[in-house]
Amino acid sequence: MPDAEKLLIAGIRRRTASKSPSIALGIGDDCAVLRIPHGHQTLVTTDFSLEGVHFRREWHPAEVVGHRCLTRGLSDIAGMGGNPVAAFLSLALPQNLPQSWVNQFLKGLLKLASRFHISLAGGDTAQSPVGILADIIVVGSVPKGKAIRRSGAHAGDRIYVTGALGGAAATLKLLFDGQKLRPADFPQHFYPMPRLEVGRFLREKGLASAMIDLSDGLSTDLGHICDESGVGAKIQASSIPRASTGKPARAVGLRFALNGGDDYELLFTARPGKRIPSKIAGVPITQIGEITRDKRMLLVDQSGRSSRLRPQGWEHFKAAKRSHA
């Protein structure tokens, strides 16, 4: 094992020495050993964060890369209504990377982990042939049979989203346009927050019939709900809550709210009879449309005209380049 890797592992071990009751055995053996509560099922999700694909070193400070890396995984746990248990990180680093980059990356990741009371329990390190390559694995738990799936939506269900949409993508456009941004002024892009409390609340109260986290963009992720549930959807354009970004803050354009990815809000459906609070854990909840028997997705504009809504979700930087360069 090269010295840089040893240092990395020692650094992670030192920083994650605090005991979590869920981790029977953490970093330093062939596997981590986790305790999943009795009567619960185990959730697993994996997500790449690759330099040049999901982030750029010149745009994203190391601490931001660490934060966003873990958000990707935690948001998937939120999308099932689960509780996160532990995170694992496979991290390949180029030989010339400064140690300070790694320290700041871990700082951002571990700060978010501690916010949700989980530890880094293991992973892998390697030398990267090119660029920084991270794969985050989050393991969670959910009471048996209670995970909120994509496949549970029925015709007539109302469609809701948490928070406001499009902020991350609109910020990315500014970065592509060459603007220098202060991360603190654009938190939706640089510090997205996984909606774990909202997901858990919806599961505990039995409110949601289907759920997904908004990582690929509303039009694409709603498409996943429709595909898996065998239904369609009708969305009111004027109801979609649009994020405000920058300083002074400005509302983003509709296309960002419809197709922009990386917001890490939740999209869920609920039977018509369910009373959905207007805020959950401090996060606004907005009804944006309803599920239809007809399997198409439609967008209704302010004058009442319908048009087909096609999945055009942000494909990270590739699509961003296509749309904006």
Add this chain to the structure above:
Amino acid sequence: MPDAEKLLIAGIRRRTASKSPSIALGIGDDCAVLRIPHGHQTLVTTDFSLEGVHFRREWHPAEVVGHRCLTRGLSDIAGMGGNPVAAFLSLALPQNLPQSWVNQFLKGLLKLASRFHISLAGGDTAQSPVGILADIIVVGSVPKGKAIRRSGAHAGDRIYVTGALGGAAATLKLLFDGQKLRPADFPQHFYPMPRLEVGRFLREKGLASAMIDLSDGLSTDLGHICDESGVGAKIQASSIPRASTGKPARAVGLRFALNGGDDYELLFTARPGKRIPSKIAGVPITQIGEITRDKRMLLVDQSGRSSRLRPQGWEHFKAAKRSHA
């Protein structure tokens, strides 16, 4: 999501459609949902397989890359005495990669998965900035408190290895030397088999005090056991079982058996009173030395002379280049 990724996911879903009782929900939602048996703890391990670091396309057929990728994860489960439950794959592919490569890669991976009755239950796909990037995650289970750790060795314990060592590294040397090899003639390198049955047997019978899988090489992995257990070791050079490779088969040199990685055999320790079978699940078991109170590692040669044994395990291609080029 680009079309290549959609195809990949559809292909995996099709190939893994068979139901496993451990998988409540597989590919196609925010997370997979697993059922870990009651009274068991959850094992998690992650391992990169990066082109140019862990494999080369000109040396390793795609099917071999898939097989070795999963072996890395399964071998870690074996090293704890666990049962594999499900695998997850994060896979980033360069844009110009032929679909046939991906198909063969999955074929190799899924054939090994089916040999051990597990499915691919999820993962992530992305476009790679350069080269093929795979991260395999294996989740397993073990009865509560029964995982065999690296930290359980005591002075006086006997040290054992499964199978024969050095075959994978000796083969890698031939590849570095420019030889064209038939994978079937060099199975230790191209088709290593995780020792899951052996690990499980040792755990069920309570025979092993400490265990690790031999992925980094005997000298390095024995060093991990010694470090974590706070002990030393004395190894008899003449007792180390050396692999035979090639056609006609020839025994590998001692340095490959001592320092060569990627054998995926098991190294374990057992109290002096334990009777260890000479074969477990058809795999030969060999005593190679014993654990000492003195924290150094020593190698005893045929004439009885001792010398310091230092961790010099194979650091994949980087170290290989240093030693052999």
